[in-house]
């Protein structure tokens with residue numbers, strides 16, 4: 001019995017035909033072992049969960065056998081990577097097994113990542129080291145628990161084979177789930193070739209699959225662009241509100257469905273610093289924390305460019321329409337960001353008094369190097385009803401430099417007649433206490449890679465599944481890194 005036995009894996013993307021994908025089986029691996037299967041996600045996807053950890057499922061997650069009704073493919077795309085154009089990319093180490101439909105009628109891709117070479121591998125080995133597989137599992141599932149649109153992790157396995165990176169490392173494969181894997185770069189691939197028919201097929205497919213409301217619009221392709229712009233603007237505002245740095249916002253790493261994808265050199269900030277960059281290859285700080293909205297907008301302008309021929313015959317007219325949709329980005333981002341930041345301070349809606357309050361706060365936090373996550377949590381605790389155990393206490397006292405600001409904030413809450421219990425609830429729901437901190441992820445990867453020990457991995461995944469409730473027994477997972485634990489750079493790990 002396998003997880004897919006009671007499911008018909010669909011292949012609507014494969015049915016778009018040759019230019020979009022190539023049939024590609026995963027390449028078997030020597031000696032796979034199961035690390036973890038995500039039961040809650042499997043249930044949500046309507047899969048058979050009776051024997052999740054069966055040897056048959058392991059063979060599927062390892063790419064050693066394919067589900068009975070699967071016709072795996074590798075898809076093609078292009079991208080701007082760090083601003084430079086790359087006309088030919090694609091799934092170089094991934095295959096799409098097929099699509100599943102949930103009970104609510106939602107369609108999801110199921111993809112193996114690290115499953116061997118494909119026609120798009122270029123010089124790559126088609127494999128993934130164990131470390132990046134664990135990182136993606138941990139961070140993508142943490143993002144889901146934080147309520148942020150994201151691809152998901154259904155399973156992780158080791159391959160029993162080594163991959164050659166800076167050194168020999170154990171290999172791994174992640175089973176990834178996404179609303180779809182269609183990227184801005186997928187549109188760019190066909191646009192750059194002047195294949196307007198293919199761009200139209202793709203746009204129609206995306207409308208049907210993700211934005212059917214656009215069909216009712218008199219200008220469906222302009223509407224499509226508008227929906228993608230809005231989804232990305234909201235997504236990036238959410239990243240900003242939790243201190244997340246994606247790290248590699250190339251146009252192939254931006255899904256048109258609006259889910260976060262590609263957890264390569266990503267990281268959550270510990271100490272607040274708007275200029276923060278983690279990725280070791282981002283030498284110019286292109287993808288720094290505070291640049292993310294601008295980069296999102298820049299990336300979307302390439303989607304707009306690809307859609308131009310569908311919007312109007314006259315180029316000038318098409319550009320005007322595209323600009324109409326693109327220009328919404330800043331307003332949508334700003335509104336969403338302000339709302340999220342207001343909620344972090346206990347205000348249900350942003351206002352002219354609230355906005356300066358949080359910009360002042362962030363300024364002090366940056367000057368003092370305050371921990372981004374725990375400062376908001378320590379503020380949340382200020383309004384906690386007396387006697388609750390769910391407070392940080394000694395773990396992270398509010399920084400003394402915030403005393404003056406604290407008084408101002410309490411004054412504004414009083415002026416606006418905001419009930420502390422209500423504000424506390426809003427804050428507790430918007431200020432996580434457990435985030436996937438880099439030093440924790442690093443420790444997990446070290447233990448797994450060096451000792452083949454996954455105890456810490458499982459513990460961290462479990463802790464991060466409930467990010468908004470502080471549990472003192474798990475205090476070690478909440479605290480910021482000590483100076484000697486601090487991770488200064490993250491690596492793509494490809």
Ligand code: AMP
Nearest residue numbers: 089090091092093121124125126127494
């Ligand atoms: P990423 O950095 O994961 O976004 O990957 C960028 C591009 O390189 C994508 O087209 C990947 O499919 C490809 N790629 C990354 N790692 C490998 C690998 N080990 N083997 C083959 N292709 C790869």
Ligand code: MG
Nearest residue numbers: 252253261262
């Ligand atoms: Mg990628």
